Amino acid sequence: MVERTTASAGANGKTVTAQRPDEIRNVALVGHSGSGKTTLVEALAVATGAVVRAGRVEDGTSVSDYDDIEQRQHRSVQLSVVPMAWNGRKINLLDTPGYADFVGELRAGLRGADAALFVLSAAAGVEGVSGPTLALWEECASVGMPRAIVLTHLDTARADFEEMTETCRDILGGGQSESILPLHLPVYGDKGADGHRPVIGLIDLLTQHVYDYSAGSHTETPASREQLALMAQARDRLIEGIIAGSEDETLMDRYIGGEEIDLETLVTDLERAVARGSFHPVLIAAPPPEGARQGLGTVEILDLVTRGFPTPAEHPVSAIGVNGRSAPLVCDPGAPLAAEIIRTASDPYVGRMSVVRVFAGTLRADDTVHVCGHRGGGAGTLDHDSDERIGAVSAPFGKQQRPLGHAIAGDIVCVTKLSRAETGDTLSAKDSPLLIEPWSMPDPLLPIAIRAHSKADEDKLSLGLARLVAEDPTVRLEQNPDTRQLVLWCLGEAHRDVALERLRARFGVQVDVTDHRVALRETFATTAVGRGRHVKQSGGHGQYAICEIEVEPLPTGSGIEFVDKVVGGVVPRQFIPSVEKGVRAQAARGVSAGYPLVDVRVTLFEGKAHSVDSSDAAFQLAGGLALREAAAAARINLLEPVAEVRVVVSDDYVGQVLGDLSSRRGRVLGTEPVGSGRTAIRGEVPELELRRYAVDLRSLAHGAATFTRAYSRHESMPAPLADAIRAKNTG
Template identity: 30%
Template sequence: MLYSTEAIRTIALLGHTASGKTSLTEALLHGSGMISAPGSLERGGTVADSDPLERKYRHSLYSALIHLDYHDTRIHLIDTPGYPDFIGQAVSALSAVETAAIVINAQNGIEMIAGRMMALAQQRKLCRMIIINQIDADNIDLPGLLASIQETFGKECLPINLPAAGGTRVVDCFFNPSGDRDAGRTDFSSVEQAHRTLVDQVVEVDADLMALYLEQGEIEPEQLHAPFEQALREGHLVPICFVSAQNGAGIQELLDVFVKLLPNPTEGNPPLFYREDLSASSTEDRQREIRSVPDPSQHVLAHVFKLMVDPYVGKLGIFRIHQGTVRRDSMLYIGDARKPFKVAHLYLLQGKEQIEVPQGVPGDICAVAKVEDIAFDAVLHDAAEDEHIHLKPLPFPTPIYALAIEPKKRGDEQRLWEILQKMTAEDPCLKVEHQIHTNETVMLGLGELHLRCALERMMEFYKIDIATRPPKIAYRETIAGHAEGHHRHKKQSGGAGQFGEVFLRVESLPRGAGFEFVDEVKGGAIPGQFIPAVEKGIRQALEAGPLAGFPMQDVRVVVYDGKSHPVDSKEVAFATAGRKAFIDAVLKARPAILEPIVNIEIVVPEQTMGDITGDLSSKRGQVLGMQTVQGNTVVISGQAPLAELNDYQSRLNSVTGGRGSYTIEFSHYDPVPPPTQQRMVSQHKVEPEE
């Protein structure tokens, strides 16, 4: 069945691990009649967790695309992982939906990932809602949890239904102003109070409706639809729904909320596209914001937010259509590519199942297979003039947990590299570096489990045996000052020689700014055709800094003078001169080694709190806050150098008797202590240059 854009809803289920997102997805599929019975995580029979590794670990590792049809509406759901190591999959889903639904476990309360995804969704101007799951569990305090949500996320978080009969059913508070008097009272609060608070919040965005409300004392729910959508768009309302994926309480009511109250693509905030003008001088002019129109008759704009690479099926590109209609056999361009590809087959995804469809309209989430040039974050379009359109980048966490890897079998080096390219194409938080100073291939991820799953996938799916070495810390080098550098490269060995001379200066940039190259050469002192060679040489030096061989960052290089020879000047000469002039300047500019500092959140029994905070402080860590959560459990927030957290789980187990856990995420880079820098510099062996 084909659906119009107005009959489509797109929702990402987000939240911490064990909040019940996958079980909720199963319950929604069952409640809508899409499956005969909900699958089980324990038995590995869910639609969303179809990967063998997900069945092995019994929680989601990848985002799963689901669609369901309910009351003449197509609902696209993205079930995302909640484990911090796989948060990149959840972040990428934000670019594909109108609504971010934050799922909170009623027993565990607000956890780290829930808070982080609420903030990211707000930054992307998505409509947000909260789903409190497992309302039938033992030892829960739903009124206390509601108060905690409002204290943490704001008073705009309001219940749209309430639990009743001990969490075995829920009562609507929006379309049912007088309450469900015949079926008994709600477990806490009242329908009338919840309804009144909702209406008060919604009418605040519409002055005329507020005047009518003050005059009449009541507003029909049908009159509230447009201001309700406006309140969602503006973040003035975050509705809360109560459900139990286990016993089905609130599932039908949640489906009704999806259909009747959540925005369709014409009602949500437009996606953050911009057009890049490479000829413009300023950043503001270079990136001009544009607005897509969710109109099926317009030219196509779609965004690739997920890739899947199957060793048997090939590459599958999954995209959200924001404008126009994508039809089978139509021609689409990928980004600034000059040659379009043919949409031979167009699919909707139902977990691992691919369902062929004739077309997709704005709001649809579709997939194409075996298009080798398709890439993550690419914009698909059918008009050549749209080649420089991009979506505002997503704030992915920085991978900092590293392993040096190599194939066990000699001769598999090239095959390993090809496999790594496929895997990093799938996962925006999995990176691969070749470290020149150690001649090692290093894989970086968000945590130990992230890398372990990547290695298992390589061995099980790609049948390659991998040897690994202990985690390496992703140190970096930078400069703390500014200085000038110079090098003349002159080489004569019979026949044509090599000549290039470069004068430059280096300046420090704010932490995290990266690298800037500025050409201020006047009068053709360095001919224009050789400036890219100078930059190339400098970028080569950036890969292995002169102090200890770590990649350099946060440096601006200004090339301002040089000399050339009409016969002997070549690109290789200026690349060499640029590299050595850069090294000369860096060594004069107070070079420093940087180490990654991570945010750490430690969950421990209350009685071990003092031992844990003392241990963290002894590791150059800093305690930033503590919060008591369910029972006698304490959450300790802080920062620490990643280098000090090697085998931290073992230390945590020793102190807490195995009852402690922790999560980390990259925060920033800081200089290492001077004694550490001296030791690292002395251990670095510099290969002599020819």
């Protein structure tokens, strides 16, 4: 982090390439919405010479947030890959959305990356570090992904550098606060008219030099006596943190013994600790002034990425071969091909485009590759398994696609013409097929019922929905057999809006959103008798059928049981199945509020027939009439589905969540601590009360909660609520 050179490739308009995997760094930018990730990407692009002015390529569009939907909604909704070069290394920055609804795109970015920069707004304080940020930090820790922290917005009135770094240590450190320490201290300028003090430079705690950015470029000077005194305590703490995590066990003894550890040793140990994920440096960033090339901290961040973050070869991924055995992939351009689609998009001119991370081998344009994967990210039998010929290979850069002849192991590129491949699929050599297990995706829990807006939309709906689901694995499509509704399951309201906008703008399908219906049931609460009489005479053969039935309730889950107790042949044998068919048809239509009837025993015990006028159709009608008459004489219960839920929430919001579950007619089954200041709450809640729970829980717990749901059973609904539903359905 001392030696620096200018970018070796990737000047504006040129394609950034790498010849070896160790020349590549894949870095995901992670952080809450508004933390400044996209601004940081643009600042780094300017600093490396990838663009000549803040975040803009030759056509004037941004290198990130360039999608039409992002432009209209003014927020990131998809993963963007921005390649650039620094110190002879190719850096693929994966800019991920910060809004919780687009966590699927964020997970894809983490899968494509080998390290992560957590971008946190100093103005947000504790709220910006806890909740979703903590969950993502722990997720990265669970897979050993190296991480660094970049603090932004230090020039705002509420920002406090020391307080923010302490907050990061307390919340993210997990009891190892010395693993999260700043590499620099901010240098503040004079107060402006608004009372704010801009950050104009950095004090490097290791080199004891000052990096001045006040003129919009990086200049280096020795620290003054006052600055040396200011940094002394922080420098000692940083050196102790580096030594404590050093693989050289003699280093601590030498340091305690009073030996001055040389700068080269400290820098080398720091870089090794960052690469193996045991030390997480805190850096500072701010965008460059108008017309300037280098924003505050951009040089230091790029140095850390190229020298401290691991190469693709140091981040192994396993794949399953044709023999069913799992083995780590070798990040070697000469190995058999193994790549994974981390994102799928549609372009109106070139069709489907796949963003691909190459883990092994070399991906070449016009190659035929083997494609396999699980639709929806599930395990088990492969849903598709075939060969496809890819089209062009290109480097993504904003809206542009810069042509490449091939992509080596470790790189991230775009390929075209993979018509059947979807996000999460594996691309491998056709003579050596492999499967990389897909990464986990959150379960969409917000149901949206839709229908085609017009006949023309209805004709295009199936294709549009298929393309939408192929692009976004966090969208689940369901054709509900009970309610006969077409349901899109999304992660939240913002996710819903983007999904519907993509259907309209990209796929030309306009849909209407309707009220989502929950699959209710009906059942008899008391025993009742009904008589069905269908007698008509209109010349020629008439219609004649009379039957009498008894209906009694059965335990939950029994379905419909039909019993024949006819004696004396009053209902001929050939018409008894007709009565049963009529009863079951009427049960499917419902007898009270229009919901299917379940859990009853129907006993046919009496009836009459005519030698000429009786028929199958007549006895079917009579059976349905008998069931309706029995229902009119009985008390009918409405049954609602009940879900078993598990809510994981920050301890600060347990009381609010418990109260909210109670207000939703929920029953709490138990609570248990799950570590890191969080509690798991188990309960049962009627599904009628869960239709907006994904949105309401996020608001209630300020994003510091997640939940899962699973169908448990149907049970009786409270009488007042059942009466209100009947009145609505029959009014």
